[in-house]
Amino acid sequence: MLKEKVTIVTGAASGIGLSVAQEFAADGARVVLADVNEQKLREEAEKIGQSYFTADLSKREGCKALVDFVLEKYGRVDVLVNVAGVQTVSPIDTFPEDRWDFIISLMLSAPFYLTKYVWPSMKENGWGRIINLNSIHGLVASEFKSAYVSAKHGLTGLTKVTGLEGGPLGITVNSICPAYVRTPLVDNQIADQAKTHGISEQEVISNIMLVKSSIKKLLEPKTIADIAKFLCSSAADSITGAAIPVDGGWTAG
Numbered sequence: 001m002l003k004e005k006v007t008i009v010t011g012a013a014s015g016i017g018l019s020v021a022q023e024f025a026a027d028g029a030r031v032v033l034a035d036v037n038e039q040k041l042r043e044e045a046e047k048i049g050q051s052y053f054t055a056d057l058s059k060r061e062g063c064k065a066l067v068d069f070v071l072e073k074y075g076r077v078d079v080l081v082n083v084a085g086v087q088t089v090s091p092i093d094t095f096p097e098d099r100w101d102f103i104i105s106l107m108l109s110a111p112f113y114l115t116k117y118v119w120p121s122m123k124e125n126g127w128g129r130i131i132n133l134n135s136i137h138g139l140v141a142s143e144f145k146s147a148y149v150s151a152k153h154g155l156t157g158l159t160k161v162t163g164l165e166g167g168p169l170g171i172t173v174n175s176i177c178p179a180y181v182r183t184p185l186v187d188n189q190i191a192d193q194a195k196t197h198g199i200s201e202q203e204v205i206s207n208i209m210l211v212k213s214s215i216k217k218l219l220e221p222k223t224i225a226d227i228a229k230f231l232c233s234s235a236a237d238s239i240t241g242a243a244i245p246v247d248g249g250w251t252a253g
Contacts, residue, residue: 001027002029005232007031008031008034008080009081010034010035011083016183017081020224023225024081032053032073038054053065063117067118078122080131082110086103086106103151119166138155159173175242176227176246178219179248180219182219182220183221190205205218213248
């Protein structure tokens, strides 16, 4: 399905991005892993025999340099998977302004720039797949996450617009909106909250993180990678502009 498809995956040094890179590589794609963490990125890329590019994607220049590198190396881009992201939890009146700027740049502006820069190649080839790793917070909000929720809601809108524009060109654009995924960052949050509240880690998952979900289970990164692969398959040819919830029923109520 993905054999020889030139694929960019951002945030690929760990977590969901790494799992996407691994699964796509195993399916025969030519993957370029991108991240700001050069040492970890190089180690993971070498493990799966794929290329990598170190870039600060919160800056427009970093986005352009990444796409230029891939086009120079392979001559085209077939698939773009935007995963890179961070989180800051703070009340609105004390939310760090520099952190707001960084989160919006990395999680909303970067997907736009990368989409813009790969678009001519996909348009010329008459085929392209862009997958934005969104969040349940691209559909609903939670307190104290103003920048993250704003960026993800913006990503939902960007997905819809580019999905409409890309359809006649053979380019589909979709976003995946998961609830909590088991990544090192989330595992650390669980441990910290368990200690703070004096409860078990499972109680943190069920009673705090997934209180609004009917399925009280963390998602695994591979699950998200498998959905991303499906969106590149012929079965998904007519799916575009969609924000696909993978949330254990969070948004069903």
